[in-house]
Amino acid sequence: MSASTNVAPVIIKRKKVVAGGGHHGGAWKVAYADFVTAMMAFFMLMWLLNATTEKQRKGIADYFSPTIPINRISGGGDGPFAGTSMMSEEELPQNGIGASQRHPTESRQARGAIGLDNEGRQDESQKDTFSEVEAALLGRNGESMVAKDHLRHIVTRVTDEGLIIELFALDGAPLFEAESERPTPLMRELARIIVRVSGLVTNDIAISGFVRAHPVVLANNPVWDLSSARADRVRKLMQELGSAPERFQRVTGYADRKPSVRDPMSNRNNRIEVVLLRDD
Numbered sequence: 001m002s003a004s005t006n007v008a009p010v011i012i013k014r015k016k017v018v019a020g021g022g023h024h025g026g027a028w029k030v031a032y033a034d035f036v037t038a039m040m041a042f043f044m045l046m047w048l049l050n051a052t053t054e055k056q057r058k059g060i061a062d063y064f065s066p067t068i069p070i071n072r073i074s075g076g077g078d079g080p081f082a083g084t085s086m087m088s089e090e091e092l093p094q095n096g097i098g099a100s101q102r103h104p105t106e107s108r109q110a111r112g113a114i115g116l117d118n119e120g121r122q123d124e125s126q127k128d129t130f131s132e133v134e135a136a137l138l139g140r141n142g143e144s145m146v147a148k149d150h151l152r153h154i155v156t157r158v159t160d161e162g163l164i165i166e167l168f169a170l171d172g173a174p175l176f177e178a179e180s181e182r183p184t185p186l187m188r189e190l191a192r193i194i195v196r197v198s199g200l201v202t203n204d205i206a207i208s209g210f211v212r213a214h215p216v217v218l219a220n221n222p223v224w225d226l227s228s229a230r231a232d233r234v235r236k237l238m239q240e241l242g243s244a245p246e247r248f249q250r251v252t253g254y255a256d257r258k259p260s261v262r263d264p265m266s267n268r269n270n271r272i273e274v275v276l277l278r279d280d
Contacts, residue, residue: 204276234272
C-alpha cells in the first residue's frame with residue numbers, strides 16, 4: 001500500500017510587463033510632428049502659388065533646382081555655383097558648352113563678351129535702362145503704367161539680346177481674333193502701353209510672333225503665316241501709336257515651334273515678344 005502525500009503542486013506564475021505601451025510611448029509624437037511639418041509646407045506652397053506672379057514662381061523654382069557647374073568658365077554671378085550654368089545663353093561672359101534650346105539663334109549662342117564693355121565690365125548703363133523700363137511697366141517703384149487686369153498678360157526678362165516684354169493670351173482673353181491677325185481691344189491697349197514704356201529709352205525694337213499648335217495635322221498649316229502676320233500687325237500698330245519706324249529692326253514669326261508651356265495647344269502659347277535690343 002503506497003503512502004499518501006500532502007505536498008501541494010507548485011504553481012509558477014510569470015507576469016509579462018510591457019514597458020512604455022499604449023499611449024504612454026513617444027513614437028506617436030514623432031509621427032505627429034512629421035505630419036504637422038508636412039501640412040505647414042503644404043499650406044505655405046498654396047499661399048505662394050496664390051500670392052506670387054509667374055515670374056516670381058519661376059525664380060523660386062530656379063532657386064531650388066541649381067544648375068550643374070560644367071562650364072569652362074564661370075559667369076561671375078552670385079548663385080549657388082557662382083553663376084555657373086551648363087546653358088551657354090545664361091552665361092556672362094558666354095563661353096558655355098551647351099544651349100538650352102535645340103536651335104538657338106545667333107544672338108543666344110555662346111560667343112564671349114556679351115554685355116561687356118572694352119574693359120570686360122558689365123554694361124551697367126544697359127542694366128539701368130532695362131530696370132527703368134521694367135519698373136515703369138510692372139510698378140516696382142510703386143506706380144505702374146498697366147492696369148491690374150492687363151498686368152497678368154505681361155512677363156519681362158532680360159537676356160543677352162535685350163529686355164524681352166512678353167504679351168500672352170489667356171483663356172477667355174485673346175490678343176487676336178480667332179485664327180487671324182486682327183488685334184482685339186486687349187492687344188490694342190497692351191500695344192499702347194508698350195509704346196509708352198519703350199518711349200522712355202532709345203533702344204531699337206524687335207518683334208516675334210508665336211502661336212499655339214493645332215490638335216491635328218493640317219494639310220495647309222497656317223501657323224507660320226499667322227505668327228508672322230501677327231508680329232507684323234503689332235509693328236504697324238505700334239507705329240500708328242507713335243513708335244518711330246526706324247526703331248524696328250526685326251519682325252519674326254516662330255509658328256508653334258517654341259511653346260512657353262508644356263501643352264503645345266494651350267492658349268498661353270499665343271503670344272507676342274517685344275524686344276528692346278541692347279545698344280551696340
